[in-house]
Amino acid sequence: MLDTEEFLFLLQSLEGSPPNYWSLYEEASNQNNLDQLLAIYHATKGATDPLNVVLNAMALARYEAMKSFSDKGIVEHANISPKNKDTITSYLNKIQTWTLKEIQIYTNTMGYLSLEQQRIYFKNALKKIDHYRHFAWGKKIYAILLINSCGNFIAHEDFALATECVAHLDTLTEGTESAIYRLYQRYFEQLIRYCLSQSEKSEAHILSVISTLESLDYVFLSQQCLSFFKQIKNKKSNTRG
Template sequence: MRNFGETIRHIRTNRGIKQNELYTDILSKSYAIQFEKGLHDISFYLLLQILDRFPMEVDEFLYLHRDYQESESSWFYSSIGKFGNHNDLAALKKFKQDYLSKYPNSEHQEERLLQIDFRVEQLTFYYATGEIVGGTVEPQIKEDIQKLLRNIQAWTMEDYRFFCNVMDLVDIFDMPQYFKLLLNSIDQYKDFEDGKPIICTLLINGMTKLIFSNMLEEAVKILPVLNDFTKEINQMFYRNYYFFFKALVSLLKGNQDAIAKANRTIEIFRDLEYEFHAEIADRILKEILSEADIQN
């Protein structure tokens, strides 16, 4: 991979910007020349100043720097999400080999391989029994994942993603404490647009687990947070989930008129061709109605 300076030079020349226009009051002429040749590094602070002159966001710069490729984290989580959500066991097993081949020396290899192994264990059991249950996972995988969760000190996006993928292994009686910690830290990311899909997915998974564990009081605490994170127009997909869970909570409190509202959100998923999510929401609603002995 080329040096940051070489990427900056590529962007600068493509946009017809002269060196003195870009580097004045940031780098000396001689240092800028060496930087663009890949012979000198600069601080992140100076890199931000240079990018601001284009202007260009850091995420876009890194995307260009990687030759229009996703980061390791983005590639990993988009892939495991795609194969896992479609219950594609063969693709998940292949993905594990692809990951090891593409990132053999990754600093995050341990936790990412654990996430793949966990999902493979779940799907293997699912194909054999028709159910997905955390208790069927190999004890060593479960122990390693729970150890990693316990060692998290300050929650970041990477930690949110990890927790979201392994939530089924968290003891239901520990869930309130985890979400108490999470809800305190999540608020700091309310203006971080790139993180909202991750946080929304985490909240949706948490709502599902808490509702099915008859912990309605805890689920209700998550609902207003999901509401706050889904008010922008680019969050419409997650907004529909918010209204789905709002209807479920109302239904569980005895309001049978909420059934129609829940069904409407399922139809919206179908109209938008999110068939997988329509099926998941429909299954959740039917199980709740069945347990409550209510006709849909």
């Protein structure tokens, strides 16, 4: 049974009209559009309702983290102000039962949290995946949750949870609209294999996915995937050395 808030959120997605600023935030984040992130921050500044207060903190936090990517090619979560982190985590901790909106918020901010917090929130978020993966908007939110979680768990060398992410992502790769999810599934599947065995075959598959993303005009996503792979590769080289 859906509660009223959950029903209205799903109704908005089915009508193709998710909340305006949230759509703009997602678009700006995917394209690393720093100007748009700042515009969202200023537009929601002074908000009093809890969701817009959180969105305001998320927009500025994303700007703080991604500005370093534009400058150095590295996402630096350490640049995020403690105030913005506290605003986001305080909101998530207050909500006893998460709707898709809380899952969406966590999905976009998990990199700001400790590994232990990520593990707890990830398990909590997965409780509703079978209910909502059949809705277009729910499927999209869960796919991004799994993609972001997988990257974070690989970075922390928690390959058990990373493998679980890949398995769940596999259930979301039905239909032509899911091509991007299949590419990420393949990327992370091979990245896990590379981390565990460092095979040249896995590296070739990883680079192939990155090339495909670029050819499909997902330039920023391909840059992120390449940057992350280089970080993993350098880390393994330093460990081996």
